[in-house]
Amino acid sequence: MAMTDQQFDIVIVGGGPVGMALALALREYEFSILLLEARELPETVDDPRPLALSYGSRLILQHLDIWENLAQPTSITTIHISNRGYFGHTVLTPDDVGIPALGYVVNYHNLYHTMGQSVRDYGIVYQVNALVTTLRTDRQRAQVTYQQNGIEKRIQARLLVLADGGKLAEQIDGIHYHVHDYRHTAIVANVKTESFRSGTAFERFTLNGPLALLPSGDQYALVWTMPTVKAEKVLKLDDRLFLLYLHEQFGDRLRDFMHVGKRTSFPLILKHASTIVGHRSVMIGNAAQTLHPVAGQGFNLGLRDAWELANEISRAPLGTSNEPGSGKMLSAYQKRRQCDKHIGRMFTDSLIKLFTTDSSLLQICNGIGLTALDCLPPARRLIARQMIFGTKNG
Ligand SMILES: Cc1cc2nc3c(=O)[nH]c(=O)nc-3n(C[C@H](O)[C@H](O)[C@H](O)COP(=O)(O)OP(=O)(O)OC[C@H]3O[C@@H](n4cnc5c(N)ncnc54)[C@H](O)[C@@H]3O)c2cc1C
Incomplete structure (x- = not known):
């Protein structure tokens, strides 16, 4: 006997941080919501990647009642940006914004x-x-099939939100991804240095790629990107040689590198969906765009996706022509997010291209650029604003 599919107003596929943020942002409204996650309960997940959250993200997490319960976020009060081998550097402080x-x-x-x-x-x-x-969508509804404990289940919804990090969207008509593989890998680890500057994050552009040290408790979270072929070799170094090489690339600002924890690596691609909406469906977070972590924008942008989508949905009563999943609601959301997404993507991509080139003329210009930036508060403020709040709409 054929069973009738269970019906929901909204199904969120992917319970990563962005999918969960959306579910939490919608908790006060009357919609029926289902959140589907492939992994086990979050407690079983061990992913040490550091996330630099912007002040804007803090405000959103406060609204979601998450911020108060987070285990000791470390504040960044200074960002020190420099270019290896060149004289320029710039410092961003909260006064800039x-x-x-x-x-x-x-x-x-x-x-x-x-x-x-x-x-x-x-x-x-x-x-x-x-x-x-499996996903199926048409003008009227979205249908989602999933496997749970060996059983196949199927549900229907007015609106399908894809927050799966980017695996399933191409099943939806008219959606494909533009992919740029930087052939770079990020090495992530906690490191201890001889000297520690509380509250200071370092972003250093080396010839191999950007290297970030983010203050995390009394140590630094390292996000070190370099060509994948090089990363494979660096990952194989023993701790002592790894720390020496890191010191050589970073310079002497923090004196010796004393200790490194477990190293993890992530291949880096820039990937964005050709459009973020389809029939009865929308993509948010990494499913909509996966960015290079150089400027720490990915999750911040994804969180704004979730927040803005919840706002759009909250203004869309069921049974009206702009109900959740209607063409009207979806195009309003798409329009609302266009500018922020475009700038976040271009900002990150230009930063990488600008600082990973091996042309020495450009390197020197970068050095001059950073020094000039230091003398020009408005330009500095602009960069700081982009990194902190993203782009405000319209
Ligand atoms: C090394 C590194 C450092 C980073 N640093 C920063 C930073 O400093 N600041 C910042 O803002 N961002 C940073 N990012 C980016 C950030 O990690 C991502 O933007 C963020 O994790 C995106 O969240 P998400 O929920 O969209 O996707 P994900 O975290 O990928 O979650 C997707 C979820 O969907 C689930 N899923 C997948 N497929 C299915 C399926 N078929 N069915 C059901 N569920 C499914 C997955 O299990 C997962 O839980 C960094 C990324 C890397 C790699």
């Missing part, structure tokens, strides 16, 4: 655990071990 801190560092897994707990505390319908396999 008039806020208490430039940003905060948290671990992916701390954030993920806190959000997972909150999703359950609010009684959001949340299924883990639920691997979505």
Whole structure:
């Protein structure tokens, strides 16, 4: 006997930090929501990647009642930007933008655990071990098939939100990804240095790629990007040689590098969907755009996606012509997000191209550029604003 599919107003596929942020942002409204996540409960996930959160993200996480419960985010009160081998450097401080801190560092897994707990505390319908396999959408509805504990299940919704990091969207008509593989890999690890500058984050552009040290408790979270072929070799170095090489690339600002924790690596691509909406469907977070972590924009941008989508949905009563999933609601959301997304993507991509070129003339110009930036508060303010708030709409 054929069973009738269960119906929801909104199904969110992917319960990563962005999907959960959306579910939490919608908790006060009357919509029926289902959140589907392929992994086990968040507590089982161990992902040490540091996330630099902007002040704007802090404000959103405060609205979601997440911020208060996060385990000690470390404030960034200074960002020191420099270019290896060249004389320029610039320093961004909160005075450049008039806020208490430039940003905060948290671990992916701390954030993920806190959000997972909150999703359950609010009684959001949340299924883990639920691997979505098939999506079908038309003008009227979205249909989602998933596997859970060996059983195939199917549901229908007025609106399908894809927050799966970018695996499933191409099943939707008219959507494909533009992909640029930088052939770079990010090495992530916690490191201890002989000297520690509380609250200072370092972003250093080396000939191999950008190297960031983010203050995290009393140590630094390292995000070190370099060509993949090189990263494979660097990952194989023993701790002592790894630390020596890191010191050589970073310079003497923090004296010796004393200790390195477990190293993890992530291949880096820039990937964005040709359009972020389809029939009855929308993509947010990494599913809409995956950015290079150089400027720490990816999650911040994804969080703004979730926040703005929740705002758009909250203004769309069921049964009206702009109900969740209607063409009208979706194009309003798309329009609202266009500018912020475009700038976040271009900003990150230009930063990489500008600082990873091996032309020495350009390198020298970069050196001059950074020094000039230091003398020009308005330009500095512009960069700081982009890194902190993203772009405000319209
Ligand atoms: C090394 C590194 C450092 C970074 N640093 C920063 C930083 O400093 N600041 C910043 O803002 N961003 C940073 N980022 C980017 C940030 O990690 C991402 O933007 C963020 O994780 C995106 O969240 P998401 O929820 O969209 O996607 P994800 O975190 O990828 O979550 C997607 C979820 O969907 C689930 N899923 C996938 N497929 C399915 C399926 N078929 N069915 C059901 N569920 C599914 C997955 O299990 C996962 O839980 C960094 C990234 C890297 C690699």
